[in-house]
Amino acid sequence: MNARAPAQGTSATWGETAAAQHRIDYGERFKYPALALGASVVAAPLELPFAPAVVGIILARAAFPLWKRTLANLKKTGRPNADLLDSLWVLVHGATGETFAPALAICLTETARVLRDLTAITGERRKPDMVPNRQYWIERKGRRRLVLAKDLRKDDHVFLGPGDRVPGDGIVVGGDGLIDEHDLLGGARLVPRTVSDEVYAASLLTQGRLVVAMRRLGAQTRMAQMAETVKERPWKETRISNYMEEIGNRAVLPAIGASALVFAATASLPRAMAPLQLDFAQGIGISAPVPVLASLHHAAQNRILxxxxxxxxxxxxxxxxxxxxxxxxxxRGVEVGSVETSLSSVSEDELLYWAASASRYVLLPFSAALVAYAEGRGVALTASDPLDYSDSGVVSQVDGYEIIVGTHQFLASHGIPVDAEYHRRHDGVILNRSIRYVARNREVLGAIFVTNALxxxxxxxxxxxxxxxxxxxxxxxxxxxxxxxxxxxxxxxxxxxxxxxxxxxxxxxxxxxxxxxxxxxxxxxxxxxxxxxxxxxxxxxxxxxxxxxxxxxxxxxxDDGLQGLCYGIETAREAMRLVHQNIVAVTAANIAVVAGGVFFNLGTVSAVVVNNGAALLACLNGMRPLYSGERRDPEIRRxxxxxxxxxxxxxxxxxxxxxxxxxxxxxxxxxxxx
CATH class of the missing domain: 3.40.50.1000 (HAD superfamily/HAD-like)
Known part of the structure; x- marks a missing residue:
């Protein structure tokens, strides 16, 4: 006999039950099944007159959730499922005084179900901490102090510098800076933020300084709400296990009919009981989810949800x-690919000096990439205030010169023409690079090529x-x-x-x-x-x-890396191989038990061991992904x-x-x- 619902006999699915639990109450799960098995073993040699009745009562209590579930399913759907076969099998054996086999079956089934539930709750306690509980300088009621992130309150003014992670959702009330917001919004890696702009928990301040008034903290932040939607959802059955279970449920009435025919032909109750053990749907219901759940948790532990x-x-x-x-x-971010001058009198470093100095205090992704590239080449920059800037370009005064850095459309809007043929046919364009031109006092000095790097x-x-x-x-x-x-x-x-x-x-x-x-x-x-x-x-x-x-x-x-896709596909393929193995094992065991009982008068205890033992071994087989070790990606050589x-x-x-x-x-x- 196999079973799959929680021992309490509730109407909730096992996935929902497992997700709601933080631990398995082994005492509650095994109390009555173990007591029934122990009583059936002890009562037989004692031969006390009241022993069979006591053992029968304990067995009935252990089987009560199964019978209750069977009646609930008939009432709800009007169709029998494999629970009906198990209920009849336990009821008939218990009524005839053979209590050991039903008690053993219930214990083995509960063991397999516990293995499945252990797999379901594995790794549930792991939860990433997007905002570390570090100290922040704040201003509260006119006083400055250092407090931990967990002690922040609404309306606190938090002071942030480069490298600080925003501890909550809030409004910028002072300063300006460049925020790395891709954890929440995707798209551009860096976005400028200034007074009255909103910032979100878990985003990172990369440049500048900000004073942020906290509006939402902890579970109220956008980050926390998204974490709730991204966390692992309850398991959903695979189509193949659904299909096999449906076949098993359709075999219930034929199995009962076959049992009646065998009894009519042989007048042997043990032989007639054999078809009632054709409940491979229940075995699959226990064993098929285990490799799926184990693989889901193994993937999550290796940074694939x-x-x-x-x-x-x-x-x-x-x-x-x-x-x-x-x-x-x-x-997502941009990087400088190459630099090209259009005047022989201007070197690449000089071109970078004018362009990066003009862009130095512009908080836009291209400007940040340009300044980093110039400083990486050892170009010393000067301070300049931008006169005008947008995503397309910037106009600044550098050392008394008007410097314009921008797209050909940006230069054209300022009355500076760019050779369209040069722009259209340039090698840099063909190599997937955007061009930003540099003009000094309205004379084009050269071009800087930027790209979304692979x-x-x-x-x-x-x-x-x-x-x-x-x-x-x-x-x-x-x-x-x-x-x-x-x-x-x-x-x-x-x-x-x-x-x-x-x-x-x-x-x-x-x-x-x-x-x-x-x-x-x-x-x-x-x-x-x-x-x-x-x-x-x-x-x-x-x-x-x-x-x-x-x-x-x-x-x-x-982990925001593409290699996880390859590992995820390999994990999924291995999971489905295990599902197929478990289906074959459970189905073969059921057919062997039924055939052995009908044609060879296979003993009841032996049938239980083969039938339920196959489901138990299938569960253990399905847990293999939990012990597969850590993910190893191919080395990146190029x-x-x-x-x-x-x-x-x-x-x-x-x-x-x-x-x-x-x-x-x-x-x-x-x-x-x-």
Whole structure:
């Protein structure tokens, strides 16, 4: 006999019960089953006249949750399930005075169920601390003091400097600075914040100084609320275990009919009882979840959050992965790639001096990257106050000169023309680099090339996926040149690259790919990726993605690294191999017990040991992922599969590849934001 509901016989699923518990009450779980087993062993040799009645009462108490659950299911669904077979099996054996076998079955079943519940609650106590409990200088009621983060109160004014993590949600009431907010918002890595701007817990101040008035702390912060939505949800059954359990439930009435026929043909009650042990649905209900839960917890311990058993099953089937570009295959922040002067009288360091000095106190991602690059080359900068700046550029006075640093559109808006042909055909553009021009007193001195650098692990991830037999695609809203540059460097074939795609174009591409592959995973981190993620078989995102992308994702890479995707797929494949092994073991044991009982008069105790022992061993087999050790990613030996200089030999400057609309023969698809 097998069982799967909590020992208390509640209507809650076992996953909900396990999630609600912080520990297993072994005494409560095993009290009556162990007492029934012990009484049945002791009572037989004593041969006391009242012993059978006492043992029967104890056995009935141990089986009461099973009978109660059977009646509740019949009342709710009107259809019998495998609980009915177990109930009849225990009832008949108990009524005939054979108490040892039912008591042993209940004990073995409870042991298997406890193993499953132990797996379910493994790792529940692990919770990341996004805001360390460190000391902060604050101003409270006109007095300054040092307090721990846990002792902060609403309306405290907190003083923050470079490297400080914001301890709560609040409003900037003084100063300005550059905040790294990608933990919460994704997108640009650095954003400027000044008076009246809102800042959030767990974001990091990288430059400047801020005074922040606290508005929400602890569980009320946006970070804490998102942690609640991202934390692991209760297990959801896999389709294969659902399917096998449904087959088992449909076999209940035939099994009862077969029992009646065997009794009519043989007049042997032990033989007639054998078909009632055809309850492999219950064994699968216990043993199939264990490898799924163990794999979910093992993945989480290795910084991969898989939200459900169904997501794990789909991840195991993945044979195609579609990547967004910016923030997924490339870094979110920008970096300076190269510097080029247009005047022989101006050196690269001099160009950097003018550009970085003009941008030194501008709190924007490009400016921060430029200043860091110049200082890294040993260029000494001077102080200057910006006269005007935006995301496109900056105007400053440096040593009495007007310095303008910006895009060709920004320079054009200030009456400074840039050679359009130079801009369009420059090698830097083909290599996926944006150009910021530098002008001194309205004369263009040269250009600075910036790029979203490839993630260090992008190349090894693509290579690993390909060795695993998985096709890789690039699907982005960026230009064809930018997409082709990244695809070429990472070894993604041109036929697998789609550019200039709106969110709804991405959905169309995914639809076509899903018809071609068994299961398609989409990896993205932005708001515009959410429609595609919701239409993929498996949606993958990062801990540092936008809220919407992260909440849409079935799999969250908690360390913000792509290599976790390869390990997650390997973990999912191993989990499903264990599920199949457990299903085969439990089903084979059930068939052997029924056949042995009907044709060979297999003893009741032997049948219990084989049947329930198989479920117990399957549970132990399913727990193997918990002892698989720590994740080991392939060593990153190179950041690209191809040298990007090879891009310059491809005639994309003359004939660019079409974007998504071109690939669809001019069909624009659904209208949507770019």
């Amino acid at each position: 898989v939200r459900s058993g169904h997501a794990l099953e789909q991840l195991a089937k993945v044979d195609a992965v579609v990547f967004d570009k910016t923030g997924t295959l490339t870094e 993630r260090r692990e992008s190349a090894v991830t693509i290579e690993t996926l390909r060795r695993m037999g998985i096709s890789c695609y690039l699907l982005t809203g960026d230009t064809s040149k930018s997409a082709n540059a990244v695809a070429y460097q990472l070894g993604i074939r041109p036929g697998c690259t789609f550019a200039e795609a709106s969110p709804w174009h991405k959905v169309e591409v995914l639809g076509r790919l899903r018809r071609k592959h068994k299961a398609v995973a989409y990896v993205g981190d932005g708001i515009n990726d959410a429609p595609a993620m919701s239409h993929a078989d498996v949606a993958v995102s990062f801990q540092q993605a936008t809220d919407l992308a992260r909440e849409t994702a079935d799999v969250v890479l908690l 950041t690209t599969l191809r040298d990007d200089e090879g891009l310059l030999g491809i005639p994309w400057r003359k004939r660019g590849r079409p974007g998504v609309a071109g690939a669809f023969g001019g069909h624009a698809g659904h209208p949507g934001p770019a």
